Structures are given as structure tokens and as C-alpha cells.
Amino acid sequence: MSRLSGRVAIVTGAGRGIGRAYARRLAAEGARVVIAEIQFTNAQRVAEEIAAAGGQALALHTNVADWESVRQMAEQTVARFGRIDILVNNAAIMDVKPWDQWTSEEWDAIFSVNVKGLYYCIKAVVPYMRQQGKGKIINIASAVFFHGQPYCLPYAVSKAAVIGLTRSLARELGEYNICVNAVAPGLTETERIRELFPEGADFLVPFQCFKRQEQPEDLVGTVAFLASDDSDFLTGQTICVDGGWMMH
Numbered sequence: 656m657s658r659l660s661g662r663v664a665i666v667t668g669a670g671r672g673i674g675r676a677y678a679r680r681l682a683a684e685g686a687r688v689v690i691a692e693i694q695f696t697n698a699q700r701v702a703e704e705i706a707a708a709g710g711q712a713l714a715l716h717t718n719v720a721d722w723e724s725v726r727q728m729a730e731q732t733v734a735r736f737g738r739i740d741i742l743v744n745n746a747a748i749m750d751v752k753p754w755d756q757w758t759s760e761e762w763d764a765i766f767s768v769n770v771k772g773l774y775y776c777i778k779a780v781v782p783y784m785r786q787q788g789k790g791k792i793i794n795i796a797s798a799v800f801f802h803g804q805p806y807c808l809p810y811a812v813s814k815a816a817v818i819g820l821t822r823s824l825a826r827e828l829g830e831y832n833i834c835v836n837a838v839a840p841g842l843t844e845t846e847r848i849r850e851l852f853p854e855g856a857d858f859l860v861p862f863q864c865f866k867r868q869e870q871p872e873d874l875v876g877t878v879a880f881l882a883s884d885d886s887d888f889l890t891g892q893t894i895c896v897d898g899g900w901m902m903h
């Protein structure tokens with residue numbers, strides 16, 4: 656597997672969960688990978704895992720909600736690996752409670768990371784992609800937007816914004832040969848989901864076509880495809896990878 660050899664990918668929030676799986680798969684396909692993560696120890700651990708498997712990775716302490724931190728992320732990536740070809744905008748925060756219990760601070764925190772953070776990362780990498788004449792931006796949305804999921808209002812609205820960002824930027828960046836697409840996972844078994852639903856989170860399985868709980872590895876092939884030349888004429892799209900829960 657060397658579909659991505661010579662390419663450099665940044666995966667935000669790749670210190671654990673699905674982001675970790677994206678980073679490991681992109682590295683396995685030959686990309687040099689930057690783990691841009693607010694939990695630096697986790698980022699270092701994933702970079703070590705990739706190195707142990709024969710890949711190349713750089714762990715960076717990055718807060719996607721902070722422009723200066725994101726600017727340094729792009730600068731340090733280029734200083735180390737010389738280019739930026741792929742951005743996987745995966746970092747996000749999610750929580751659950753009834754619709755009328757969200758505070759102003761919680762709305763701001765979720766939007767700072769889940770929406771503005773994606774914009775900052777795109778703004779920081781696009782100048783390098785333009786110079787190179789090509790780029791791949793993959794924004795992680797969520798199938799909850801299509802379903803209209805209760806009990807996670809600011810999160811669901813932030814993921815709607817991710818799809819809006821994807822469509823509008825696909826139009827603005829197409830002239831530079833930069834693809835902007837989104838992936839919408841279904842309810843996927845990760846550390847965060849286990850924290851939110853300690854009693855188990857397989858309650859959507861009956862509504863999926865595939866009757867088992869989604870795993871991070873179920874998502875990586877689609878992201879690797881969107882990162883590769885195989886998707887060069889695909890932009891502005893949102894692909895639901897959710898075992899057939901949503902069909903839109």
C-alpha cells in the first residue's frame with residue numbers, strides 16, 4: 656500500500672479515537688503524518704506507534720481553536736516534511752444533555768473547536784497547497800446532522816456548519832485544484848463514546864443495514880480514498896460512513 660507515498664498529511668485530534676485510526680492508515684499508505692493534538696502525550700504515543708510500524712510521523716502540540724497554534728502547526732509541518740498535501744480536520748468536542756441546558760460558554764467552546772478550528776486549519780494549509788498546485792481537505796462531520804439527533808444540540812449544529820463550510824470552500828478552492836470533502840461517521844465505538852455512554856452505545860445498530868457497532872477502522876478507507884488521487888474529481892461532497900444508518 657503506497658498510494659500516498661511522498662505525501663504529507665496533517666490529522667488533527669489524532670491522539671486517540673478515530674483520528675488515531677486515520678493517522679495510522681494514512682501512514683500505512685505511505686504518507687508522512689503530523690499528529691496535531693491538544694493532548695500532546697497522546698500525540699507522541701501515536702507517532703511512536705506509526706514509527707514502530709515503519710512509518711514517519713511528527714507529534715505537535717496544537718490547539719485548533721487558537722490561530723497562532725495552528726499557524727505554527729503548518730509552519731512546523733513544512734519545516735520538518737517540506738510540504739502539506741492532505742488535511743484531515745478531525746478534532747472536535749462533543750457532549751450530551753437536553754436542548755435547554757447548554758450555556759453560552761459551552762456553545763462558544765464547541766463552535767471554537769468544531770467549526771472555527773477547521774477554518775483556521777484550512778486557512779493555514781491552503782497557501783502551501785496552492786503553491787504545490789493541489790490539495791486534499793477532509794472535514795469530519797457527523798451523521799447526526801442528517802438524523803436530527805436529540806441531546807447534542809450545539810454539536811449537531813456545529814456538524815451542520817462543517818457541511819456548509821465544506822460546500823462553500825469547495826467552490827472557492829476548486830480553482831486551485833484543492834478538493835474539499837466531508838465524511839460523516841455514524842455512532843462509532845471510541846473512548847469518548849464510552850465516556851458518554853458507559854452503559855453501552857449500540858442503540859443505533861438496529862437502524863443500520865449492517866447489524867454491528869461501527870469501529871474507527873470502518874472509516875479509514877474512505878478517508879484514504881479522499882486523500883488519494885483516486886478522488887481527484889470529487890469535491891463538495893459529504894459521504895456518510897455509518898453502516899447504512901442515514902441515506903441522503
Ligand SMILES: NC(=O)c1ccc[n+]([C@@H]2O[C@H](COP(=O)([O-])OP(=O)(O)OC[C@H]3O[C@@H](n4cnc5c(N)ncnc54)[C@H](O)[C@@H]3O)[C@@H](O)[C@H]2O)c1
Nearest residue numbers: 668672673693718719745746747797840841842843845847
Ligand atoms: N465517535 C463517534 O461516534 C463519532 C460520530 C460522528 C462523528 N464523529 C467525529 O469524529 C471525530 C473523532 O471522534 P472521536 O470519537 O474519535 O472523538 P475523541 O474525543 O476520541 O477525539 C477527538 C480528539 O480531538 C482532540 N481535541 C479536542 N479539542 C482539540 C483542540 N482544540 N485542538 C486539537 N485537538 C483537540 C482530543 O484531545 C481528542 O484526541 C470528531 O470530529 C467527531 O465529532 C465521531
